[in-house]
Amino acid sequence: MLKRKAQLVAELVSRRPKGWRSLLWNSAMAQLRRPGPLMAPVHVSIEPTNACNARCPVCETGKGEMHRRAGFLDEHAYRAFIDEAAPTTAVLMFYFMGEPFMHRSAYEMIRYARDKGIYVETCTNGDFVDAHGVLYSDVNRISFQIGGMDQATHQIYRVRTRLDKAMRNLEELIALRRRHPHSNVEIEVGFIVMRHNEHQVEEFLRWARAIGVDRANVIDPCVRNMAEAKRFLPEDRRYWYYDEEAFARGVLKPKKVPNNECVWIWNSIQLNWDGTAVPCCRDPNGLFALGNVFDQGLLAVFNGERATDFRRRILREQGKVPICRLCSGYGLPRLEHAKPAAFTVDRHTINRDGVPSHEQAIAEAADIAAG
Ligand SMILES: C[S@@+](CC[C@H](N)C(=O)[O-])C[C@H]1O[C@@H](n2cnc3c(N)ncnc32)[C@H](O)[C@@H]1O
Ligand code: SF4
Ligand code: SF4
Numbered sequence: 001m002l003k004r005k006a007q008l009v010a011e012l013v014s015r016r017p018k019g020w021r022s023l024l025w026n027s028a029m030a031q032l033r034r035p036g037p038l039m040a041p042v043h044v045s046i047e048p049t050n051a052c053n054a055r056c057p058v059c060e061t062g063k064g065e066m067h068r069r070a071g072f073l074d075e076h077a078y079r080a081f082i083d084e085a086a087p088t089t090a091v092l093m094f095y096f097m098g099e100p101f102m103h104r105s106a107y108e109m110i111r112y113a114r115d116k117g118i119y120v121e122t123c124t125n126g127d128f129v130d131a132h133g134v135l136y137s138d139v140n141r142i143s144f145q146i147g148g149m150d151q152a153t154h155q156i157y158r159v160r161t162r163l164d165k166a167m168r169n170l171e172e173l174i175a176l177r178r179r180h181p182h183s184n185v186e187i188e189v190g191f192i193v194m195r196h197n198e199h200q201v202e203e204f205l206r207w208a209r210a211i212g213v214d215r216a217n218v219i220d221p222c223v224r225n226m227a228e229a230k231r232f233l234p235e236d237r238r239y240w241y242y243d244e245e246a247f248a249r250g251v252l253k254p255k256k257v258p259n260n261e262c263v264w265i266w267n268s269i270q271l272n273w274d275g276t277a278v279p280c281c282r283d284p285n286g287l288f289a290l291g292n293v294f295d296q297g298l299l300a301v302f303n304g305e306r307a308t309d310f311r312r313r314i315l316r317e318q319g320k321v322p323i324c325r326l327c328s329g330y331g332l333p334r335l336e337h338a339k340p341a342a343f344t345v346d347r348h349t350i351n352r353d354g355v356p357s358h359e360q361a362i363a364e365a366a367d368i369a370a371g
Pocket of ligand 1: 100
């Protein structure tokens with residue numbers, strides 16, 4: 001363990017990727033059990049919207065348990081935030097609790113961060129993705145996440161989405177990227193393994209190889225309670241992130257339970273569409289709101305009283321922090337090297353047909369939340 005840490009430090013110091021000083025300082029503070037003061041987080045996740053066309057029955061957005069108001073990230077506030085965060089942010093995750101490509105300016109916003117030298121990743125149900133838009137955005141990684149190899153299976157979890165649409169958009173993107181070999185876009189396809197689709201994993205992997213994605217990801221499923229666990233967790237325990245013995249006793253808990261530690265939140269921050277910061281993606285409903293980065297600034301929130309108190313709580317009584325109940329922690333964020341966009345797209349036409357207006361999406365989300 002000590003040897004691995006020393007290797008990591010040596011590698012960071014010799015390679016000096018963007019954010020290396022912050023990662024070292026903040027991780028050392030975590031190790032020393034100090035809640036702050038910290039340097040800026042190297043990892044930022046931002047929510048383009050918490051509205052979605054799908055109704056995935058474990059996701060708070062999909063099952064109508066999103067208690068935050070539905071809304072869309074304001075482009076001007078986003079740009080100002082990226083200007084502030086770009087010098088210190090190594091990785092930006094452009095998604096949280098909704099479908100990122102329902103934001104009409106998703107591609108432009110990603111491109112803005114890319115042009116500021118940030119490595120950007122996103123994740124999508126695939127329905128609205130436009131290949132030209134993705135190529136233009138120069139997003140470093142996009143992951144299409146599907147729920148089965150045929151429509152009937154796919155829609156058991158990816159409720160209200162069309163597998164053929166997602167597959168067509170994905171295949172178009174692969175073809176387009178082939179014509180632009182200098183593009184930085186890396187294409188991933190993910191398969192959320194569940195009880196009803198586990199027999200299709202091999203078929204998924206064969207298909208992913210055949211269509212030529214860069215990476216295929218078989219995703220262990222998350223659930224929030226025993227009822228969901230019984231309905232969705234696969235028979236094949238290799239895909240289980242949960243403790244099997246505890247499950248047999250009727251208790252849902254992860255295999256690894258962190259003990260008053262979480263180096264992740266010493267290095268990362270999660271932002272809702274309105275700029276409210278929360279500790280991590282396990283807080284979809286903003287139980288632990290830390291402040292607003294659009295109003296207060298990133299470092300002020302990250303080192304603010306609420307964030308510091310939250311980290312203190314993690315150090316002292318993590319077992320009583322409800323959002324940690326089903327989490328094993330995420331370890332250290334990766335520091336990715338973001339090559340600048342290798343080419344410019346002078347003219348691009350982004351197809352936004354079928355994407356609901358922001359007003360429609362907000363009204364619909366309010367309906368689901370009202371039950
Ligand atoms: C809340 S979604 C937002 C992004 C996008 N709407 C999507 O679903 O890909 C964030 C991530 O959670 C994943 N996800 C959703 N439900 C899941 C589940 N029950 N288990 C594991 N991952 C899940 C999605 O596939 C995606 O990678
Ligand atoms: S597609 Fe993503 S955001 Fe939408 S309901 Fe499913 S998991 Fe949630
Ligand atoms: S939920 Fe997970 S990532 Fe978030 S603070 Fe708790 S252990 Fe850390």
